[in-house]
Amino acid sequence: MISLRRQPMPSTRVLATRTNRKTRKPMQFRGASIAFTLILPVFLIAASAATQTGEEGSIELVDPKVLRVCADPRDLPFSNEAGEGFENKIAALLAQKLGKTLAYDYYPGATGFVRNTLNAHRCDLIIGMPQGDDIVQGTNPYYRTTYALVSKQGSGLETIDSLEDPRLKAKRIGIVAGTPPATNLAVNGLLGNIKSYPLVVDTRFDSPTSAMMEDLEGDRIDVAILWGPIAGYLAKHAKTPVKVTPLVKETSGPRMIYRIGMGVRHSDQEWKRLLNKLIAENQTEITHILAIYGVPLLDENNALLTQ
Template sequence: MAGAGRYRRWLPALLAIAAMAIGHGAARAQTNESGDLSIELIDPKVLRVCADPRNLPFSNDKGEGFENKLAELFAQKLQKKLEFTYFPQATGFVRMTLGSHRCDVIMGFPQGDELAQGTNPYYRTAYALIAKQGSGLDDVTTLEDERLKGKHIGVVAGTPPGTNMAVAGLMANAKPYPLMIDTRIDSSAEAMISDLAKGEIDAGVLWGPMAGFYARKANPPLHVTPLVKETTGPKLVYRIGMGVRPADQNWKRQLNRLIQENQGEINKILLDFGVPLLDENDRPIGPDTAAKSP
């Protein structure tokens, strides 16, 4: 599952750090059988969130991302003050934020990542194909479609769909965009959308939340197709929860209850940002079915 996290850029952090954190967390967990959150949290009266200061649509230091909005929702439900600890989501993000006890939760964390303990998922989405409306590629549903042969397709290097594209014979004409970037000055997603608008590529493949957000901002809007029908290469659908320290079992249980009790409001925030939500049968979740769990 490691590939699921690479879209957030901090997954390549050193596994040795994760192992140390897990070991430390296990020791602390044994001392907190009472359910007392004051043992686990920096300040039980404050929801302290780890986030990137410039990584839309997820978060920014202006509070404009959907993870900012989800944090606001959770703080309201918990009747806590909300504070963010901002740090660029590159190698060392987990260690410098959650692992250093500067904050208590990462709002978006892929299931299966070993750098932190995941909550139950609060959404399920997929990498998606982006194309212009009426281009003849806007009804393509899989990278195996023959209509993509010979086309120039953008893909972020090192992400899972690159494997699917290679298997489908699409890499010869592909345009790669860098995975590891400084978000203060660059955005691979914005560069891909710009190239698509200018006709320098015929289509692009992006992680679902980015695809939906930037396609909606384009003029005219672009068509987004979640890639749920792949039969070769890795599956491109992932569940996303939240990340907490391995020792923080009671905090994890409280977040799980919040997710369960507020799934409808969570889905509405995600849909407002264009996130292509999927149910467990890979069917799209829209406003009419927004109360469903991922």
């Protein structure tokens, strides 16, 4: 299975670090015109009743007793089938606060992820989506993060905090192809210094971000540039001490910093409002979960939050 790894892009679309071995055929809608004719009057009555009574999720959520989350089954540090990702932990927290049972619809996080999960009504929530990605209706953001530069402790490169630093002109730089920092490297005349790692892979066999960290530890590259949540997670599991430096000082090229919220269907207004309330009420616990995984968390002034 080939999939795109999750990394926010200049368009804010998620070209995700996600993958899975399983595939699922698209849903088949037979006799759609007949079914629509029969169901439409009932749907309109239900919609009217929901509007009048204000029942939360009465027509928005298929099963009001279950929190159905759309997720990639093999996408650490975000999610996996064992529930070990930070998005799994946040989903469990929300389910607890809502008094709902937690269930997942797992699907490879590649092209068609939203279409075949959330928009197919197989689930009701995507835990992590860049703010501004109009493929979904976004909630309020619950964290703000950035791409980061990873260097080995003791290398003398720990103070590099921008891709415009002239010291990089003599260094070997690891970068995932097609991500925003790759453009910045080109702008700064550093294309001749890079070792490129693929964005599109079959992760049953390859893990470009892990390979990049192994190359850093083995001195085959001098610095690694990764999406912040991935950088922080891999740094926590690195065999040698490394430093993760958020890239917040770039003056050219595409943006590095993104707000991350949750994603729901465009029609699910009440559900979005409820989620916004939950995020606000549980922000401290959510932030604690993110910090455990080493996610570089930024305030609105781009300062790194204490973790």
